[in-house]
Amino acid sequence: MNKAFLLFRKLLIPLWLVLALTGIVSGQNVPQDLTLIGENQAVYSLPSPLNANIISQNGMQAVLEVNDAIVEENRILVRFMVWNLPPEWASRIDDSSRIYGNYLPVAEIGLPPNQWLTPSSGSKYSLISNGNDLVVAGLLEFLTESKAQTFSFSFNQIPFDVEPLTEGAVLVLNLEPGDSKNRQDLQSQIDTKLGVGFTLMNVAQTPSITMIQPAYQLENPDELLSRTGWITVETAQGKVVPLLRTNPYGINLTNDSNFVLKNGYLMPPVHKNDPLTISMRDVYLNRKIDGQITLDFGSSLSEKSSGTLDTPVPLDEFDVRLVGYQVYPQTIEMHTHDILRLFVEADPCISEIYFTSAATSDTAICGFLPDSERYACDLTIESTDIDKITLTYASFEYQKPGVWSIQWTPTAMIRFQDQKNQTPYPISLVSERTVAELSNTEQHLLNGVKDLTAQLTAKPGWIHEKSQTTNAVPNSDYPALVKHGDQLLRQSTTIIDSWSRVDQDGMMVENLTITKTLKGEILHAIWTTPQQTILLPQGWVLTTTDPESMTVYPYLYGAEFYSLFDSSAEFISKTACNLSGEAADCYLFRHSLLEKPTAANDDFSNYYLYWIDPENGQILQKEVSCPLDGPRSAIEPCVTNTILTLEKQNKLPADPQMMIDQIIQEKDL
Incomplete structure (x- = not known):
C-alpha cells in the first residue's frame, strides 16, 4: 500500500x-x-x-x-x-x-x-x-x-x-x-405493545466488533422488568446474526428509571449499511399488589401430609386458585426443613407468586413439576404444628408473550484488508495411562473403540449419533420445581441428534447437536466450530476463540472411555448381559470421590455401566448410577443413554443444514 x-x-x-x-x-x-x-x-x-x-x-x-x-x-x-x-x-x-x-x-x-x-x-x-x-x-x-x-x-x-x-x-x-435547524423526520425507534416498549439505547461500531444495548420502557408504574426472552438480530434476508450476551452498558447515572437496561450484546463487525431487525421474544414483569389469603387445613400438618384446597388468589385480571397442598422434608447442607408445597391452577402466564408468612422467613419459589403441566409453589415453614396459615404477597411475576421488533441501519465498516481464513491447530488426544497400566479386558475394550473410530473416520463426511437420554429426577416423590419458561429442564427424557463433520485426517471440524422432545419438538441446538459455539436457532454465542488460537481435535468414538481411563476410575467387571433381548457385554466402572473407597463409604461413588455389542464393539447403552438424592443416599440410576442410530453420511441432511445456514457468516454481514 x-x-x-x-x-x-x-x-x-x-x-x-x-x-x-x-x-x-x-x-x-x-x-x-x-x-x-x-x-x-x-x-x-x-x-x-x-x-x-x-x-x-x-x-x-x-x-x-x-x-x-x-x-x-x-x-x-x-x-x-x-x-x-x-x-x-x-x-x-x-x-x-x-x-x-x-x-x-x-x-x-x-x-x-x-x-x-x-x-x-x-x-x-x-x-x-x-x-x-x-x-x-x-x-x-x-x-x-x-x-x-x-x-x-x-x-x-x-x-x-x-x-x-x-x-x-x-x-x-x-x-x-424556535428551531435553528432543518430537521429530519426520524424513524420511530421504539416498539410499544402490551404496555411494554422495546428500543435501542446505545450502539458501538468498529472494524472488529459491534455492540448494541437494548432498553425497555414500562407503562404501568406498578410493574418492574424481571427478565426477558430471547433477543435476536436478523438481516433483511432473514439470516440470524450471532450475538454474545454481555453486561449492560449503564454508562450514565440517571435521575429516573423510565428506561431499563438489561444485557448488552456483542456481534461481528458490519460491512454493509443494510437494515437489521432487532427483536425480543416474551418478557417477564413483576407487578406490585397487596394480597392476603388464609388457608385452613382442618387439622395440624404433619410430615408428608397432603390434602385438597379450593382457595382463590386475587391477582388482578389473572385467574389463580390453590387446589392442594403437600408437606415434605428437604435437606440442604445437612439441615432439614419442612416445605409446604401448594398446588396452583393459574393462568399459564403466571410464573411466580411471592408468598410470605409469619410462619417463615422465606419467600415462596414457584415452578413446574418435571414432565408435567402441574404448577406449584414451595414455602419453607418453621413447624408443621399448624392447622392454618395466613399468606401475604406484595408482588407476583407474569409472562407477556409476544414479539417486539425495531429496525436499525448500521454504518458500514470499511475492510482495510481481506479477511484471511485461519487454519485451526490440530490437537492430539492420547490417554495419559500407558497400555501396561490397562488390564487385558480394558485394552480389548479400548481396541474396539479405536477400530470403530478408524472405520467412521476413514473418509470425510458426517457421523450421526442419535440417542435417547433419561435423567432421573432426584427426590422423585417431592421433585424440585422447574422455573417457568425453562422447557429443557422440564423434560427428563430427550432425544439427542449429534452430527460431527470429520475431514480427511479424521479431525472433527464442526458438530451440530440437536436436543428434542420425544414428540420431535426442538428444544435447542448447539453448533460448535473451532472458532465458536452457537445456540440455535437464536444465534447466541456461548463461547468464542480468537482465530489465532483455534484448535481441532480428532473424532473419537466412545470418547468417554478415554476420560475414564485418564481418571481415577476403577474397572470392576465384564459380564455377559443382554439389552432388549440382544446379547451384549457389560463393562462396569466405579469412580469414587474418595481416595480409598470401601463398602462403608460407597455412597460417594458413581458407577458407569456400558452395554457393548460383542460383534462390532459399538456402545448400545450407558447407565450412570450415583447417590441420586444427595450424599449418603442410595446408589441408583441417574442417567441412562440408549443409542438409537450410529451411521456415516456424505453430507448433512436438509433440515439440520438449514439450521446452520440460517446463521450469517461474518464475511457476508
Missing part, C-alpha cells in the same frame, strides 16, 4: 465519520444515528456549535463539541461529540473492567437560579471508529418543565469510559427562540 493512498485514507476517514454521525450518507439505506435530534416542538435551540478541550484520567486530550440543543415543553435535549480519541480507545467496548468503573453523570446542566439536573434514562450514546479515527456521540435528555433560554453545561465523563475526566468542561449555552 503506497504512502499517497495511506495519506488519502487518513484524510478521508474523519469526513466519513462526520457524514455517518450526521446521517448524510448517500445510498439507499441511510445509517441511523441514535443521537440525532429529529423534528420537534422547540421553544429554544442552539444557533451554533461550541467546543472545549477535555483531558482524561490517563492524560489523553480530546475535543468536546456541543453541536445541538433544544428546549421543549417538558425536557431539554443536548447533543455532543467527543473527537480526537485514538482508535485503541474502542477496546472499552468489550472490556470487562467497565462494570467496576467509577461513574459520574456524563454531564449535568445548571438551570437558574441554582438547579442542577442529571441526564434521564432516555439518553442515548454511540461510538464509531473505522480504524484511524474514533468519535463518541451522545444525546442527553434532561427532564424538566423549566424553559431556560440560557443554561450551563458541565461535562464530566466520556461515555464508555470507566473513569471521570481529570479536566472536564463547563460551557454556557445561549439559545435562540
Whole structure:
C-alpha cells in the first residue's frame, strides 16, 4: 500500500465519520444515528456549535463539541461529540473492567437560579471508529418543565469510559427562540405493545466488533422488568446474526428509571449499511399488589401430609386458585426443613407468586413439576404444628408473550484488508495411562473403540449419533420445581441428534447437536466450530476463540472411555448381559470421590455401566448410577443413554443444514 493512498485514507476517514454521525450518507439505506435530534416542538435551540478541550484520567486530550440543543415543553435535549480519541480507545467496548468503573453523570446542566439536573434514562450514546479515527456521540435528555433560554453545561465523563475526566468542561449555552435547524423526520425507534416498549439505547461500531444495548420502557408504574426472552438480530434476508450476551452498558447515572437496561450484546463487525431487525421474544414483569389469603387445613400438618384446597388468589385480571397442598422434608447442607408445597391452577402466564408468612422467613419459589403441566409453589415453614396459615404477597411475576421488533441501519465498516481464513491447530488426544497400566479386558475394550473410530473416520463426511437420554429426577416423590419458561429442564427424557463433520485426517471440524422432545419438538441446538459455539436457532454465542488460537481435535468414538481411563476410575467387571433381548457385554466402572473407597463409604461413588455389542464393539447403552438424592443416599440410576442410530453420511441432511445456514457468516454481514 503506497504512502499517497495511506495519506488519502487518513484524510478521508474523519469526513466519513462526520457524514455517518450526521446521517448524510448517500445510498439507499441511510445509517441511523441514535443521537440525532429529529423534528420537534422547540421553544429554544442552539444557533451554533461550541467546543472545549477535555483531558482524561490517563492524560489523553480530546475535543468536546456541543453541536445541538433544544428546549421543549417538558425536557431539554443536548447533543455532543467527543473527537480526537485514538482508535485503541474502542477496546472499552468489550472490556470487562467497565462494570467496576467509577461513574459520574456524563454531564449535568445548571438551570437558574441554582438547579442542577442529571441526564434521564432516555439518553442515548454511540461510538464509531473505522480504524484511524474514533468519535463518541451522545444525546442527553434532561427532564424538566423549566424553559431556560440560557443554561450551563458541565461535562464530566466520556461515555464508555470507566473513569471521570481529570479536566472536564463547563460551557454556557445561549439559545435562540424556535428551531435553528432543518430537521429530519426520524424513524420511530421504539416498539410499544402490551404496555411494554422495546428500543435501542446505545450502539458501538468498529472494524472488529459491534455492540448494541437494548432498553425497555414500562407503562404501568406498578410493574418492574424481571427478565426477558430471547433477543435476536436478523438481516433483511432473514439470516440470524450471532450475538454474545454481555453486561449492560449503564454508562450514565440517571435521575429516573423510565428506561431499563438489561444485557448488552456483542456481534461481528458490519460491512454493509443494510437494515437489521432487532427483536425480543416474551418478557417477564413483576407487578406490585397487596394480597392476603388464609388457608385452613382442618387439622395440624404433619410430615408428608397432603390434602385438597379450593382457595382463590386475587391477582388482578389473572385467574389463580390453590387446589392442594403437600408437606415434605428437604435437606440442604445437612439441615432439614419442612416445605409446604401448594398446588396452583393459574393462568399459564403466571410464573411466580411471592408468598410470605409469619410462619417463615422465606419467600415462596414457584415452578413446574418435571414432565408435567402441574404448577406449584414451595414455602419453607418453621413447624408443621399448624392447622392454618395466613399468606401475604406484595408482588407476583407474569409472562407477556409476544414479539417486539425495531429496525436499525448500521454504518458500514470499511475492510482495510481481506479477511484471511485461519487454519485451526490440530490437537492430539492420547490417554495419559500407558497400555501396561490397562488390564487385558480394558485394552480389548479400548481396541474396539479405536477400530470403530478408524472405520467412521476413514473418509470425510458426517457421523450421526442419535440417542435417547433419561435423567432421573432426584427426590422423585417431592421433585424440585422447574422455573417457568425453562422447557429443557422440564423434560427428563430427550432425544439427542449429534452430527460431527470429520475431514480427511479424521479431525472433527464442526458438530451440530440437536436436543428434542420425544414428540420431535426442538428444544435447542448447539453448533460448535473451532472458532465458536452457537445456540440455535437464536444465534447466541456461548463461547468464542480468537482465530489465532483455534484448535481441532480428532473424532473419537466412545470418547468417554478415554476420560475414564485418564481418571481415577476403577474397572470392576465384564459380564455377559443382554439389552432388549440382544446379547451384549457389560463393562462396569466405579469412580469414587474418595481416595480409598470401601463398602462403608460407597455412597460417594458413581458407577458407569456400558452395554457393548460383542460383534462390532459399538456402545448400545450407558447407565450412570450415583447417590441420586444427595450424599449418603442410595446408589441408583441417574442417567441412562440408549443409542438409537450410529451411521456415516456424505453430507448433512436438509433440515439440520438449514439450521446452520440460517446463521450469517461474518464475511457476508
